Amino acid sequence: MTTLRAEGLSLRFGRTTALEDVTFALDDGVTGLLGPNGAGKTTLLRIMATAIPPDSGHLRVLGADPRGAAGRLAIRRRLGYLPQSPGFHQHFTAFEFVDYIAILKEIVDGRHAEVRRVLHAVGLDDQRGKKIKALSGGMRQRVGLAAALLGDPALVILDEPTVGLDPEQRLRFRELIALIGEGRTVLLSTHQTEDVASVCRHVIVLDQGRIRFEGDPVALAGVARGRVWTGPARADGALAAWRTGNGDYHNIGDPPLGARLADPGIEDGYLMLIAAGPAGRAA
Amino acid sequence: MTATPAEAPGTPAAGAAAPLRAVLALARAETARMLRHPVTAAAALLLAGGWVSAWFVIGTTRYPVLQDLDGDGTTGVMVLLGGAALIAGNLAVLRARRDATTGLSQVLVLPDHARTLAHLLALLPLAVAGGVLVLARMAVLALGAPAAGRPNPYELATGPAAVLLLGALGVLLGRLGRSAVLAPLALLVLLAGLVALEPLAHGRPALWLAPQGGSALQMPAPVSLIARPVAAHLGYLLGLAGLLATAAMLRAGARGARVAVAGGVALACTMAGGTAQLSPPDRAVALARTSVTHHPSRYETCRELGHVTYCAFADFSRWIPAWDTVVRAVVAQVPATARPARLTVRQRLAILGFDGGIGPARLLAAWRADDAAAGTPGAIGVDTQWGDGPAAADLAAQVAYRLVTGRTGGARAGERDGVTACGGAGVLVVWLAGQAGPLARTGLRLLAEEARDERGGVSFHETRLFPAVFVPAPELAVATEALARPDAGVAARVQRSWATLTAPGTNAARAAEILGVPAPAASTACR
Incomplete structure (x- = not known):
């Protein structure tokens, strides 16, 4: 079953064309979204995450149409999203932050257990009581990833999660993404072609708002x-x-x-x- | 693709109750943050610290009148805890923007209006915390010195309601503007308004439009006569809070019948409460005030302790033992043969505006007539404040004057200071008043200091409005010297020379000679 299908998505910001006639589909597994700065990657991810609507085109995510409030709600219930440069509530502990996000995701039954589960999944068992401001950049990214994994989402959108990480942290993160991609759809936006080569079974190259390539890494x-x-x-x-x-x-x-x-x-x-x-x- | 069943634990719930449960969970989380916020902690400490210091520094001598003190804490609760709620509520709404997490939070499930509802609900425990502090203060006051009366629950709830009002304002400001500076600015404007409004509208009904409500009576009164429109004011405050909350919800995107009903109810409460609080007390209350002021004996309960009858309004009857302590101490210094068969101490109400407009002279006449009608002519007056030095000295001096002269003090028409106690009688009045204990001696000193700038001497009051006995400066000087000597020696001279000291012809110099103290520098031309 196709998790996400985009047909002819276009979006302009004033005179700037951010996206033009973008069409693609996503299935299970990790898909890499490559492109230079300003290619429109973040804009495309935000549209898919229901943060902003396109000017034109059709989008179905997890079987729902995000143009309506009910559709957006249905998508958000099954979506995990790690934005580019996610902010954090610095005075929260890692547990408190993820718990706060869990509440906003309307996770009400077994919430604390779920928070512990995702923190364990990203390897932050020992750090969950630490204030976020005391965590390293890599650990903060893990906190963000844990928040994205809350509720076992069917679609996970990660916007440049490895930016700023040292090589070891990047390798660890890559390992995590590969694990997350087992049994669900992950869209990974990145500048790192090595990341794509390592964990993605599908690649989309976006440049100047247009898709320049769609296929597997070998084809790229x-x-x-x-x-x-x-x-x-x-x-x-x-x-x-x-x-x-x-x-x-x-x-x-x-x-x-x-x-x-x-x-x-x-x-x-x-x-x-x-x-x-x-x-x-x-x- | 693997679809996860929405019903599984730890997944976003899709049931109808899920948003409400998430709202409550968010409200709990926000409450915990608001209560732990440094601004809230500092506000609570300042509030409690202010009350404790006022209790130790100012209020230890004054017996509490609970219906008078229940509104005292409102402004403090409103400014401090309400200010904390304003800022903490505002910061909670702006958290995602301040910490740049909007990229994530805007695609989370719980809609904005539900988050706003949670922020509003989170204010309730803050208001409850304010209520707990108010109740704790009342409990301390009630359990300390003998307290009179009872607090009004609506008055006690006004402070917490003001916390809700300001908290709702903070949430609304968070929805209207992106800057965290708006809330502190709003608090400053509110404080400036309070300061500016107080002198402009003191005693005027318009003051009830401000959150803290109208000014209190100048003197404590029985509960039934207070008639402050606190219930209406509480409804007005809660209505205003509801209006602000509804505006915040609308701004956050809430729509539908529930919001309309909530807004309608809030508007109705605001209008009804706002109108009712501006109405003057009804005629029955005005008549009752006049009647109680003119004829206190009809509304009092009397209690006999030894040879003294004490009559007090029901709310104030706990003070009778304290009055009796003062009276007994004065009577004990008088030779047994000079003690009257009966004394009556009667509480009187002297509040401007309560007398029905008859004026001081006719009010005094009404009291004399009331005493006569009650079979207690010449009753000694005491008012609705007690516990400080001047009040003890006032009562002790009136009792002393009665014992020394056989007459009751009290102002007559045209008199400025009440009856004047001359010569040995005046000296004895002050000296006997000083025997009523350290509190009365402190009161004597304070009263004498009050009069020093004018013409010396000391005036003792029947109530705060009416002077009863005046002792001129030479007599006061002799008595002060006598009070500085060992009590036993002076007391023996008083017992031996009672008749001489109380004789009309004994002047201050002669009294000084009898008591063994230096004669006064000047003499009084007493009549």
Whole structure:
């Protein structure tokens, strides 16, 4: 069953087009939403989270239409949402904050047990009595994730949850997201192509308000197939090129002299899409 | 996709009762935060601390009159706890905005109007806490020195109602504006209004439109005569709180019949209470006030202790033993042969506006006639305040004057200070009054200090409005010297020379000689 279906979503803020004719569908598992800054990722997530309505287009989330109050309520009951840069009530303890969110989610039966469950799920058993202002950035993100997991939601929307985390925290978070994605739909907005490669079975690339790619990570990498080269020199006309640890240059684009064709990664495919500009949709 | 059954524990409930239960849970959480908020804690400490310090510093000598003190705490509760409710309620509404959690909170299930309802409900325990503090204060007052009367429950509820009113204002301001500065500003405006309104509208009915209500009577009165429109004022305050709460709910998006009914009921309460509180006391109360003022004997209960009959309004009868202590101490210094067969002490009500407009002279005449009709001519007057030094000195001096002269003091038409006690009689009046205990001696000193700037001497009152006995400066000076000597020695001289001291021809210098103290520098031309 499709968890979410968006058809022709468009939204403008004044003269700026935030989204234009966005169409896609989500099923179970983790879907990665990639795109540069200002691509419209957060706007799209906010529409899906029922925070703002689109100007046009149709959206069905968990079988409900968010245009009506009843539909929004039905969606919110089964939605977990971790916004970009979520604020926290700094003087609350981790338990109090998640408990407060649980109340606002109308979780009334077994509320405290549920709060303990989600804090355990994100590995904050020992920190639940600490004030949020005393927690590290990674732990705060876990608190936010715990709040998003309240009520065992069918759809979890995570907006750049790994921003600002150190490598170890990012790996831990990645592990958590993979776990959460088992048996439910997770939409993960991120700049980190490694995160997508690691945990996502489906990827959407958004650029300048339009979907530039939708498919699995292997297909995204495939976008750059035949366009990735390694060699001793930097290609002058490369879309992107950098020197790797072994001294060779990694070139994306036309082959430089003496270069060898390399297997593309998801990052290469992503760069190919973005560097190519809004010429069309690849799949 | 895995759909989780909504009925499973720990999942958002979908039943009809779920929002209400979530509202109650949120209200509980917000209540806990409001009660723990530093502003609330500081307000409660200041309030309780203020009452305790006033009790120790100011109020220990004055016997409490509960129907007079029940409204005293209203302004403090309103300003401090109400101010805390205003700020804490406002901060609760603005929490998501202040902490930048709106991105999440706006997509949570509980709608805005339900959250606002929870914020409003969270104010109730704060008001209850105010009520508990008010009741605790009343209990301390009632259990301490002999308390007169009983508090009015509506008056006691006014402070907590004001807490609700200001709390609702805080919630509404949170819905109207995004800044947390609005609530403290509103509190400042309210305080400025209170300060400005007090002198402008003192005693006027319009004062009842302010949350703290109208000013109290100048003197304590029996419960049945007070007739402050506190019930109507309480309805007015609760109606206003309801209107503010309804406005906050509407602002948060609440619609429907329930909101309309709540708003309608609140408006009706405000209008009905507001109108009723501005109406003057009904005619029956005005007549009762006049009748009780003119004819106190008809409304009093009398009790005989030894040779003295004490008559008091029912609310004040607990004070009779304290009056008796003073009277006995004075009588004990008088030779047995000089003691009268009977004395009567009668409580009188002397409140401006209660006398039916007949004026002081006719009121005094009405009291004399009332005493005569009750079979207690020459009764000694005592008013509705007791426990401080001047009150004890007033009663003791009136008793002393009666014992020394055989007559009762009291102002006559055209007299400024009541009857004047001259020579040895005046000296004895003051000295005997000083025998009524340390409280009376303190009162003597205070009364003498009050008169020092004018022409010396001391005036003792039958009630606060009517002077009964005046003792000129030379007599006061001799008595003060005598009071500074060991009591036993002076008392023996008084017993031995009672007849001489009380004789009309004995002047202050002669009295000083008898009592063994220096003669006064000046003499009085007493008649």
